[in-house]
Amino acid sequence: MARMILNRFIFMIFAGLLLLTFLFCLFHAIPGDPARLIAGDSAPENLVQSIRVAYGLDQPLMTQYTTYMAKVMTGDFGLSNFSRQPVLQIVGPRLLNTAKLAAWSMLLAxxxxxxxxxLSATYWNHPVDRGITAFSLVGICTPIFVTGILAIYLFGVHLRWLPIGGMTTWKHYIMPVATLGLAQAAGFTRMVRACMIDALGRDFVTTARSKGVPEHVIVFKxxxxxxxxxxxxxxxxGLGHTLGGAAVAESIFNWPGLGRLMVDSILTRDLPLTQGCIFFFAMLFILVNLIVDLLYRWADPRMANE
Known part of the structure; x- marks a missing residue:
């Protein structure tokens, strides 16, 4: 177990370095002058040149790359082009907010x-099963932004039960968590139903029923x-998809999370901030995969020594 965790953390380090290298090359291939973007279209040429020298943009590309990677290894992801704050200082609280939204949404889902x-597998081919299947299909076919806008109109504007944006109180969590969580639950329900129908058809279930074991014990144990x-x-x-869907939910409900920050940084072409957002999103996704592997070993003790 410890060896597997160590290997995964080593993999995270190499994957992170490879991702940062790819992002560095990608953003330097984008047309346009970063110094001109920072200074503004109407800035004089001498100001643009001074910014270019200050940021090291006048150096060869390989020198810029080695300087950037050396700073990243010390935890310095640069400064935002617009707020002039350290990227790590901006991303940290936003990452925590996104983690809260994703965790509560996945718990609900x-x-x-x-x-x-x-329930659907237990009452297979009964009205209960058909009703749950209908709910799942509606949830799968409805985009998150449609559900979110309808929830805002109904519960925030029409009924005025819930706030429509922010995350100040527990009421602010209800609509974004429900929108994101129920969207994921719709797809999960179909898969859980299929897995449970297969499990309930096994021989050990038939044996347990013949011994008089209660149905709820057979199903849930x-x-x-x-x-x-x-x-x-x-x-x-699904948690990876939830992190992706969080960007949409955060934009709809004005949630100060990493997804919304990444969208804003892309629209404003704040390249250092965009690099930081993508990097931490990827690291969070790899960490989720590590947690899934640990859960595998809990569910199947045969994998504990692998």
């Missing part, structure tokens, strides 16, 4: 999908435990 998926491996994989991939 997992809870709802496990309950509905197990025996069948669900044996269906956990594909479900854990699904939840791990």
């Amino acid at each position: 997992m809870t709802v999908s496990l309950i509905l998926g197990c 025996h069948a669900l435990r044996n269906a956990l491996l594909p479900i854990i994989t699904l939840f791990g991939l």
Whole structure:
């Protein structure tokens, strides 16, 4: 277990360096002069040249790369082109806000999908199953931005029950978490249902029923435990999708998270801030995969020594 965790952290380091190298090359291939972008279109040429010298943009590309990577290794991701604040100082709180939104959304999605998926499999081909299937299909086919806008209009504007933006109080969490979580729960429910139908058809379930074991014990103790491996994989991939969907939810609900910050930095062409946002998004996704591997070993003890 410890060796696997160590290997994953080493992989994170190499993946992060490779990603930063790719982003550096990509952003330097974008047409336009970064110094002119910082100074403004109407800035005199001498000011643009002084900015170019101050930022080291007059140096050869390989010198710029080695200087940038050396700073990154010390935790210095540069300064934002517009706010003039360190990128790490800007990204840190936003990353925490996105993690909160994604964690609560995934908790809601997992809870709802496990309950509905197990119910749907237990009452397979009954009205309960058909109703849950209809809910899942509607959720899968409805984009997050449509659900979010409808929620804002209904609960924020029409009924005035909930605030429509920000994250000051617990009420601010309800609409973005519900929008993002239920969107993920719709897809999860279908997969949980399929896994549970397969598990409930196994021989050990038939044996347990013949011994008079209560149905809820069979479903939630025996069948669900044996269906956990594909479900854990699904939840791990779903958390990555949740992080991607968080950018949309954050823009709709004015949530001060990393996704919204990345969108804003791309629109303003704040290249150092965009690099920092993409890098930390990727590291968060790799960390999620590590957690999924640990859950695999908890669900299947046979993998503990691999």
